[in-house]
Amino acid sequence: MELKQKSWLPVAEKPEDVGINSKIVRDFLDYCDENGKHVHSLMLIRNGKIACEVYKEPFGKGHNHMMYSVSKSFTSAAIGFAVNEGYIDVDTRFVDIFPEARGDKPDEYLEEMTVEDLLTMRSGKSVSVFLDRTKDRWFKDILNSPWISEPGTEFLYISENMYLLCCIIHKVTGMSVMEYLKPRLFEPLGFEHPFWETCPRGIEAGGWGLMITTEDLAKFTYCYSQGGRFNGQQVIPEDWVKESVKYHADNSASNQDRDCKRGYGYCFWRNDGYEKSFRADGMFSQFGIVFEDLDACLIFTAGEVHEQGMRDIIWEYFPKAFLEENTGESVELSLKPFEKLPEKNRSGLEQRLHGKRMKLSKPIAVNIAGYPTSVVPLTALFMESDKAGNINDVSFKFYDDEAVMTWTEGDEVNSVKIGMDGEYRWDKIVIGQIPYTTCSTGCWNTDSELEIHIRCIEAVAERILKFKFNGDNVVMRPSSNPSTGVMAETLKETVKDVIKQPVVQAAVTKVLPKIIPLVDAVQRGKIKD
Numbered sequence: 001m002e003l004k005q006k007s008w009l010p011v012a013e014k015p016e017d018v019g020i021n022s023k024i025v026r027d028f029l030d031y032c033d034e035n036g037k038h039v040h041s042l043m044l045i046r047n048g049k050i051a052c053e054v055y056k057e058p059f060g061k062g063h064n065h066m067m068y069s070v071s072k073s074f075t076s077a078a079i080g081f082a083v084n085e086g087y088i089d090v091d092t093r094f095v096d097i098f099p100e101a102r103g104d105k106p107d108e109y110l111e112e113m114t115v116e117d118l119l120t121m122r123s124g125k126s127v128s129v130f131l132d133r134t135k136d137r138w139f140k141d142i143l144n145s146p147w148i149s150e151p152g153t154e155f156l157y158i159s160e161n162m163y164l165l166c167c168i169i170h171k172v173t174g175m176s177v178m179e180y181l182k183p184r185l186f187e188p189l190g191f192e193h194p195f196w197e198t199c200p201r202g203i204e205a206g207g208w209g210l211m212i213t214t215e216d217l218a219k220f221t222y223c224y225s226q227g228g229r230f231n232g233q234q235v236i237p238e239d240w241v242k243e244s245v246k247y248h249a250d251n252s253a254s255n256q257d258r259d260c261k262r263g264y265g266y267c268f269w270r271n272d273g274y275e276k277s278f279r280a281d282g283m284f285s286q287f288g289i290v291f292e293d294l295d296a297c298l299i300f301t302a303g304e305v306h307e308q309g310m311r312d313i314i315w316e317y318f319p320k321a322f323l324e325e326n327t328g329e330s331v332e333l334s335l336k337p338f339e340k341l342p343e344k345n346r347s348g349l350e351q352r353l354h355g356k357r358m359k360l361s362k363p364i365a366v367n368i369a370g371y372p373t374s375v376v377p378l379t380a381l382f383m384e385s386d387k388a389g390n391i392n393d394v395s396f397k398f399y400d401d402e403a404v405m406t407w408t409e410g411d412e413v414n415s416v417k418i419g420m421d422g423e424y425r426w427d428k429i430v431i432g433q434i435p436y437t438t439c440s441t442g443c444w445n446t447d448s449e450l451e452i453h454i455r456c457i458e459a460v461a462e463r464i465l466k467f468k469f470n471g472d473n474v475v476m477r478p479s480s481n482p483s484t485g486v487m488a489e490t491l492k493e494t495v496k497d498v499i500k501q502p503v504v505q506a507a508v509t510k511v512l513p514k515i516i517p518l519v520d521a522v523q524r525g526k527i528k529d
Contacts, residue, residue: 009045017049018051019046022052025052029042038284039301043214046296063458064193064194064211068208069159069208075207076119077244078165079168080266082180093112109150110143118161138160142160155249176198189216189223191216224245243266287311302460340419343422349469353469355396357394361525365521373521376463377459377484393408416429419441451465472527473524476523478522
């Protein structure tokens with residue numbers, strides 16, 4: 001049967017042509033839709049062919065997506081290139097690269113810490129999840145964090161370990177990680193516009209902050225499944241790929257999730273759900289899963305906070321879909337679009353509000369906490385070096401079937417078109433120095449309440465803003481979907497691993513779910529002429 005051609009892999013006419021039961025895949029997608037799972041995309045690759053590629057509208061093929069800790073696997077690849085080219089070795093000590101890291105007092109553990117200790121999350125360091133990343137002192141703050149074990153002994157999942165690896169790449173190569181990876185990884189795999197957040201000094205975060213497309217993650221995952229080969233060439237050193245996905249660190253005592261207790265490699269996880277598999281993994285359920293004995297890859301992006309729950313659902317249908325033959329007809333695969341705000345009657349307030357500026361209050365508590373409310377939900381901004389926030393100077397202009405909202409956050413001014421006819425309007429904005437693509441809809445719930453939905457496609461959550469007008473007074477109530485409460489749940493689970501003192505751990509995990517949702521503070525203000 002003739003195959004449709006794609007730039008990097010042929011596309012199977014139907015999943016069954018490469019041994020995938022499309023009915024089981026459809027059951028998986030239907031389950032996700034029916035149970036409100038925030039799935040954004042799914043790709044399946046088998047036997048060197050793309051068998052499935054579906055997106056939940058408005059997410060689509062060409063848009064970048066936040067990868068969170070999948071970024072770690074890319075940092076690992078960068079280290080692999082540096083090892084292969086002789087810049088460093090996994091046994092290289094950190095202080096041999098950064099002798100200036102030594103303080104006035106001898107530090108036996110710092111003298112021991114190696115590149116491999118950082119790669120395998122066995123640095124021995126414990127870094128606070130609340131580290132102030134707006135300050136130009138990441139390197140110093142990480143090194144000043146307390147030791148909880150001797151390097152190379154105890155597994156402790158610390159994202160900042162990857163930042164130190166990025167510092168190493170900068171130091172030994174004289175290039176940024178993005179510059180270093182461009183000719184070695186991004187160009188050979190055909191990445192068009194990858195983006196990586198940096199610290200104030202321009203060093204990539206390493207453990208988070210990478211934005212790439214679903215297809216980019218598929219290429220990366222597939223390349224690892226093929227021992228580092230892609231389009232007939234060895235892209236990632238084969239020996240490094242083999243070492244990266246091996247069991248290097250015992251993480252059995254570190255996490256409640258069963259898929260996070262089966263061993264850790266060089267920034268890749270071994271899986272419990274299917275023993276002969278490994279994965280790149282990011283918060284809110286970003287997965288690149290390789291089924292080693294089935295020549296199959298599953299690539300998944302989402303906004304699901306309960307990652308083990310999402311993985312458990314995946315294991316219910318995969319590898320079953322690769323193993324059970326479909327004796328009937330192939331079925332169509334799709335995800336239901338996210339709901340848009342419907343077209344409603346317009347309000348008589350539009351003429352009065354048109355072009356008027358709204359001066360909003362600056363919430364004190366959230367600013368003290370360091371997380372002012374932004375048009376981009378906290379799930380995207382929590383780890384950024386520039387938090388942005390404090391929505392102010394809001395104005396609207398209303399037209400026949402759309403509106404334009406303009407606002408400021410700090411020194412950044414943005415505008416987005418808003419579909420008032422039930423259809424998305426697309427725009428580009430920059431928040432906290434990070435570029436985003438937005439799609440937005442709006443409607444009047446009553447003559448005095450305007451609801452706006454703004455989704456940053458690169459992020460995992462949709463921002464919801466409700467404006468209530470009463471004379472010259474305005475109240476803005478922000479929320480998001482998934483809610484900021486999911487961030488509290490994620491952090492609560494993270495704290496269980498990172499904070500070892502039982503009393504402190506219990507206190508923090510109790511308080512977090514109450515504090516984080518308060519970031520979406522109500523802002524009050526006045527309409528100015």
